[in-house]
Amino acid sequence: MALPDKRGHFGPFGGRYVPETLMPALFELEEAYRRFKRDRTFKKELDFYLKTYVGRPTPLYPARKLAATLGGHLKIYLKREDLTHTGAHKINNTLGQVLLAQKMGKKRIIAETGAGQHGVATATAAALVGLECVVYMGAKDTVRQEMNVFRMELLGAKVVPVYSGTQTLKDAINEAIRDWVTNVETTHYVIGSVVGPHPYPMMVRDFQSVIGRETRRQILKSEGRLPDILIACVGGGSNAMGFFFPFVNDQSVQMIGVEAAGAGLDTDKHSATLTVGEPGVLHGMLTYLLQDQVGQIKGAHSVAPGLDYPGVGPEHAFFKETGRATYVAVDDQEALAAFRLLSETEGIIPALESAHAVAYLVKIAPKLPPNTIVVVNLSGRGDKDVAAVREYLKGKGDA
């Protein structure tokens, strides 16, 4: 059973809930994507850039010191997406989409960004391919993530602050969709995660699946068997889906997605969409959402800016429903502790997003049987977060 179905549904989830103006563009995009996916030259070109520009394959690193710290009974591996160009897995997707847009004859690239990571990755790919690039970013985020705004500008992109709604990621997506509705004939919208209307969740998953394919090959080589557990953080869900997907049919492999519990699940300040949200429709998809009693969308919160989204990819909603993957949440404190732990034990400063995945491993490690093979997807590096973490620790009188 290959999912999604023809109309982009993963069971009841997914679909194309967009204004009619965009429907023909979604058909066109899907058709082009299916065509180029099979095209040898396109594949070669993408592979060339993934290898020579992004730095793939990324290493699968046996984190022995972390394993020793956690009791010494586990085999822990880190998939090093933090070592890619621009410092996170986002580039796997943006490069694929921007190359596709170029082949489709589009002249202009737009994107949304929250923390700025996807915006930077899109601006990078657009600079490489030579297309005009506009990035929408919540006005509040442009202040919080000033350096990334500058980075995007250095890369030749125009950053447009969004003042509507909560002035964060979800509003930046609204504004990007409004731009796309207006300029659909010349413009390709590069969505940053496995979210949005079909074909995006499928296409972004496929572009990110390079993570899981490499991991599978690498772990078979080093351990001679498949891993027992995969752990990844889930914002929109792209690093997790790209990591999980090549293992979907390996029933022995347990998959765990880690959401942000922020200040706590009993507060209003979290991003644990799958853990405590309910199904609804936003940004073109039917999926789990953070929403109130009457269906208005709530704001999300996490110390990790990239997890701060009140929706989640529809295929994750489907995995939750079918039980193929499990979804849990760790809070800001636990993530910050893991951020420090990995820095101190392995000399790797993880992105705060990725620190959520590490934190969950720390939590369950004592309960896991000896010789369990666990692979954690380290979706990005923490350079972008050090200033914020310093402020945070200062506030706690801890640094």
Added chain:
Amino acid sequence: MRNGAQAVEEAIRKANERGEAALIPFIEGADPSLEVTAELLWALEEAGADVIELGFPFSDPLADGPTIQEAAQRALKNRPTLSDFLAMVENLRRKGFKTPIVIMGYLNPFYRFGLENFAKQAQKAGLNGAIIPDLPLEEAKPWLKIAHRYQLAAVMLAAPTTPPERLARIAQNSSGFLYYVSVTGITGARNKLPEDLALKLDLARELSPVPVGVGFGISRPEQVAHLANFADAIVVGSAIVKIIAAHLKKPASLVKAVRDFVVELKAATKR
């Protein structure tokens, strides 16, 4: 019970028989309050609206321009619910309000309420139908079935990017009228409408078994007068919402200002 969808279509046809295009003014419900909305609805009826489009505010109105986004933000401060909207409509009907009303809103609040539950209560309240801009044909099957069962207008949208054969399919599934989006873009008053709009409307009317209403960007009586020759119905939204926004500090004159503008628009619908 009165057939909600049929009432919408008949109101448009009757205007056409009088030698006019039907006028469909839009207001965002609960902006600035649900009480004012009720007053505005009476004013729209008096001003000669043939059908009324009543917006239900949503936190993420991704097909709307700044004017309606801001109206939604103001309205959301009142924490509006669909139940409140339905109760208001029921109350108006009890007092003899005649003009057909279709609610316009993004899918999630309806989905959350339950589509079937909504349709049942809408019929009971005397609401005539719904326009759901983020529910395109491919996802609309369940809603179309439910709307049909409760005799509500399920008004579908077509856009300049919609190819003719697809437009025909959308129109066949639309009830009340077909909403033709005039521009490739979001809602909001525009000075200029696309040059080929008249041609596109001719084609849409040829392909559609239900009346064709045109909306998005229409803001002035001159535009209405021009389009009256090419469309069965004309929707004016942002231009009215702007008047409301401009009168927030002088509520005494708000309703009159809207009524006067709609009277002017209605006069322009004469062919």
